[in-house]
Amino acid sequence: MAASGSGAIYQGSTGSKAVAVTVNVDWGGEYIPAMLEALQKSNARATFFVTGSWAENNPELMKTIAAADHSIQNHGYKHVHFNSLKAAQVQEQIKQAEDVIFAATGKKSQFFAPPYGEKNPSLVAAVNAAGYQYIMWSVDTIDWQKPAPQVIVERVMKKVHNDAIILMHPTEPTVKALPEILAGLNQQGYKMMTIEELLASPEQQP
Template identity: 50%
Template sequence: MRVYYFSRQRLWRGFWLAVLSFSLLAWGYWYNQSLQALPAASLPIYQGSGREKEVALTVNVFWGEEYLPQMLSILEKERVKATFFIGGQWAEQFPALTRTIYKKGHEIGSHGYAHPHPDQLTVSDNLQDIRRAEEILVKITGERPRLFAPPYGEHGQPVLQAASEAGYRTILWSVDTVDWQRPEARVIIERVLGKVHNGAIILMHPTAPTVEALPVIIKELKSRGYRLVTVSQLLNHLESKP
């Protein structure tokens, strides 16, 4: 009787694993089909051209304001311009700091307004979140952002469609520091330098270990012959390739 019960357990476990596998395959097929229905310009950008020895540093900002002045100081000292994806709600709280980032010549992109899970929103709700952030960023900087980094990197069809309808390119990344977990600075350095490649988009956040790691990362990237540019500069080379 015990053997029979154990076998039945294994049978049910196998059945549910099969159901789960089929569901994942079905979801993957549906997701790929939904992306294929979108115009090419709506698809997310993960990196620039592999032909160019250049990389872009990006900083998603929805917290960590206490570390931004140090990051800006390091970037200024190293003569590097980065792309800051700023959340509208955060910019409302820190308009002076947002303006400082812009006036120092860094590129400002949108990180949406309220940092929701965009994959859980409709196209209309995503549009509303993006446009609300845009209104705030334009008011502070006087310039409309053209790049959008979706919160949590979520990029389902409603997110991409909304960003495209609002006139944005959706930007993701090819090198993730995972610095929001606040590992030691050496871990962040290893993650970047171990995975960097031509056209890399490097994702960072304003944290204490990121501040510590940043000058080391910049100096080593330069020593390897990389040019550090903004995301828009990466896209220029990507879109002008033969």
């Protein structure tokens, strides 16, 4: 599994008890304020991978996420099947989302999480050629299926490891599970950081 650079990235490179909570967002905005509150109470930072279309329709939530010092990264402009797109179309999707994110935050996105978790060599190459790192995950909550909150908690706590990338979505069960997950991670000594921090080289670590 690639740790950083080109190729798809499944985990970080700190070599320490650190994890990145990533939240893929194309819907579920009504649950984000509660997620932000839970993150704040646990002194945790997260990374929100947003579609450009969602960001355009939710400018206040974008400001709120950014103001809370979380990372906002690229999930494409539309939540489409990137496996079926040509390289130029992939890069246009990313650029459109990048422009929306920059307009909202003043920061250029650097990381891309594919809708549906799709991945193939040409798709990864197109994303890397656009200057982006291709982010997957090593711990999947599968929360989009909306299982019981305790199922989500157990999935994370049984599978978490140093440098884990933990994938979530804004759902009602996730909101209910998140405080217990964050408390458990804190109790086990994990630092919850942004994807930028998790993938930084050792000399750049905070």
